[in-house]
Amino acid sequence: MxxxxxxxxxxxxxxxxxxxxxxxxLREIDLKVAKGEFITLIGHSGCGKSTLLNLIAGLLQPxxxxxxxANREIAGPSPERSVVFQNHSLLPWLTxxxxxxxxxxxxFGKAESKAQLRERTLQALALVGLTHAETKRPNEISGGMKxxxxxxxxxxxxxxxxLMDEPFGALDALTRAHLQDELLKIVAATKSTVVxxxxxxxxxxxxxxxxxxxxxxxxxxxxxIVEVQLDRxxxxxxxxxxxxxMEYRTAVLEFLYxxxxxxxxxAA
Amino acid sequence: MNAMLKPxxxxxxxxxxxxxVTEAAPARRPRRPLAxxxxxxxxxxxxxxxxxxxxxxxxxxxxxxxxxxxxxNNSTFPTPAATLAEAVKLFSDPxxxxxxxxxxxxxxLLASLQRxxxxxxxxALIGIPLGFLIGRxxxxxxxxxxxxxxxxxxxxxxxxxxxxxxxxxxxxxxxxSIFICSIWPMIINTAVGVQRxxxxxxxxxxxxxxxxxxxxxxxxxxxxxxxxxxxxxLSIGTAWxxxxxAEMLTGGVGIGFWLWDEWNNLNVPHxxxxxxxxxxVGLLLEQALMALARAFTYEQVSN
Numbered sequence: 289m290x291x292x293x294x295x296x297x298x299x300x301x302x303x304x305x306x307x308x309x310x311x312x313x314l315r316e317i318d319l320k321v322a323k324g325e326f327i328t329l330i331g332h333s334g335c336g337k338s339t340l341l342n343l344i345a346g347l348l349q350p351x352x353x354x355x356x357x358a359n360r361e362i363a364g365p366s367p368e369r370s371v372v373f374q375n376h377s378l379l380p381w382l383t384x385x386x387x388x389x390x391x392x393x394x395x396f397g398k399a400e401s402k403a404q405l406r407e408r409t410l411q412a413l414a415l416v417g418l419t420h421a422e423t424k425r426p427n428e429i430s431g432g433m434k435x436x437x438x439x440x441x442x443x444x445x446x447x448x449x450x451l452m453d454e455p456f457g458a459l460d461a462l463t464r465a466h467l468q469d470e471l472l473k474i475v476a477a478t479k480s481t482v483v484x485x486x487x488x489x490x491x492x493x494x495x496x497x498x499x500x501x502x503x504x505x506x507x508x509x510x511x512x513i514v515e516v517q518l519d520r521x522x523x524x525x526x527x528x529x530x531x532x533x534m535e536y537r538t539a540v541l542e543f544l545y546x547x548x549x550x551x552x553x554x555a556a
Numbered sequence: 557m558n559a560m561l562k563p564x565x566x567x568x569x570x571x572x573x574x575x576x577v578t579e580a581a582p583a584r585r586p587r588r589p590l591a592x593x594x595x596x597x598x599x600x601x602x603x604x605x606x607x608x609x610x611x612x613x614x615x616x617x618x619x620x621x622x623x624x625x626x627x628x629n630n631s632t633f634p635t636p637a638a639t640l641a642e643a644v645k646l647f648s649d650p651x652x653x654x655x656x657x658x659x660x661x662x663x664x665l666l667a668s669l670q671r672x673x674x675x676x677x678x679x680a681l682i683g684i685p686l687g688f689l690i691g692r693x694x695x696x697x698x699x700x701x702x703x704x705x706x707x708x709x710x711x712x713x714x715x716x717x718x719x720x721x722x723x724x725x726x727x728x729x730x731x732x733s734i735f736i737c738s739i740w741p742m743i744i745n746t747a748v749g750v751q752r753x754x755x756x757x758x759x760x761x762x763x764x765x766x767x768x769x770x771x772x773x774x775x776x777x778x779x780x781x782x783x784x785x786x787x788x789x790l791s792i793g794t795a796w797x798x799x800x801x802a803e804m805l806t807g808g809v810g811i812g813f814w815l816w817d818e819w820n821n822l823n824v825p826h827x828x829x830x831x832x833x834x835x836x837v838g839l840l841l842e843q844a845l846m847a848l849a850r851a852f853t854y855e856q857v858s859n
């Protein structure tokens with residue numbers, strides 16, 4: 289298999305038929321993601337970056353074009369492309385352990401014993417440093433902890449691709465930085481392929497191998513792609529003074545605020 | 557040296573005392589607002605007690621006073637005192653059995669509760685699964701939607717003749733009326749609860765690729781449970797309303813029949829006692845189900 293095109297998106301169009309009429313969300317999307325690559329999708333709100341992520345997840349079907357993952361067409365959602373949702377989406381009536389176990393059981397339940405499933409669940413909790421929260425319900429833990437459980441649930445299924453929809457968007461800056469560092473470590477350890485939606489420029493530069501910048505909607509498409517050639521492991525404090533870091537940052541800001549001024553400003 | 561030290565000691569002791577005083581003073585200062593807080597708290601507690609206990613008592617006293625006034629110039633209407641005496645007599649022996657038509661008020665209430673329990677239980681057994689189907693499968697929803705809309709506004713008593721015709725007996729006919737009136741709120745609330753399961757949870761189910769059984773038990777049921785319990789609460793309220801009326805028509809043992817029987821005997825105190833008893837039982841049913849609903853309500857994700 290060609291590892292440079294692990295996820296292969298070709299000529300994807302997305303048209304929504306709503307009550308208000310036809311809405312052309314995405315046009316001519318072509319993107320190839322290599323195995324083990326960390327991609328962020330960035331753009332102004334309403335540019336369809338979440339739509340693109342949902343297409344890769346299989347939660348939406350494209351109006352035209354093809355999406356492939358490991359050479360197989362993406363026909364629907366699957367645990368092999370697990371999603372970390374923006375609002376964590378943990379089931380409030382289950383404990384942290386049970387939330388993770390639900391996915392683990394589905395993926396490995398047929399082949400493994402109960403003890404092995406339990407071991408996997410506990411490992412996932414340990415990976416995000418939440419062993420102590422095993423028996424807690426989502427309403428008993430903080431927002432950052434909930435998001436970590438969401439990440440643990442996604443990782444516990446050993447997905448081929450980890451899809452993240454603004455996973456840290458609702459968190460305060462310090463918690464966010466902490467989770468970004470943790471994510472970097474986890475991804476380095478698991479060698480996951482990640483596609484992440486964000487609107488945070490620093491987050492994009494810090495985490496990504498490539499930053500995919502999207503033009504404004506309607507009919508949004510991929511505007512430019514920045515390759516971030518910073519060595520890993522990355523350290524946010526050291527990078528703050530790094531000239532290349534500033535360069536990448538400026539490139540993204542340039543795109544977002546010069547070439548693609550905010551749609552609200554254009555309208556005004 | 558000792559003599560030299562002594563005044564020094566005294567001085568340090570004094571200084572320590574002074575320090576104690578100065579320490580004590582700022583320690584005492586914040587106590588004043590604390591004390592003010594505590595009096596405010598006491599005041600709040602007093603006003604809460606007034607609202608919770610005194611006000612309802614004043615309301616009850618007012619009702620009794622109006623009742624007393626009515627009885628002044630009306631000899632057919634019993635006074636509150638006479639009714640209370642009668643109630644004490646009735647409830648001192650609620651479970652006697654002289655003949656099928658002469659039984660204690662306890663038996664009558666239990667007979668009504670049993671009918672409600674059976675009719676309501678059957679309605680839950682059929683209504684909740686049907687609600688799930690209607691909420692989950694659009695075709696089934698469209699299939700039953702118009703029928704439910706048509707039959708829901710019909711008084712359950714209108715179904716009583718059908719019950720009598722089919723079952724050829726009063727007791728199952730009364731249960732049938734309860735069944736009919738209980739089933740609509742349960743079907744509708746369950747269906748709405750299932751339809752309103754947050755899309756996020758359904759996306760989780762799709763990404764995890766959960767089986768339909770897991771979706772039902774781990775997502776739909778817990779998420780719809782508060783709605784289902786609301787349906788149950790509405791149903792049991794209506795069922796308790798309907799049983800009294802149904803029993804007046806069908807006869808036998810039951811609080812509704814007992815009330816009508818006492819009207820035929822012109823025993824007005826008993827009628828009033830029956831009304832209050834029906835109200836109390838209804839209140840207890842409602843409170844019990846509210847407590848149940850609270851125990852099963854979870855914080856949903858916000859979007």
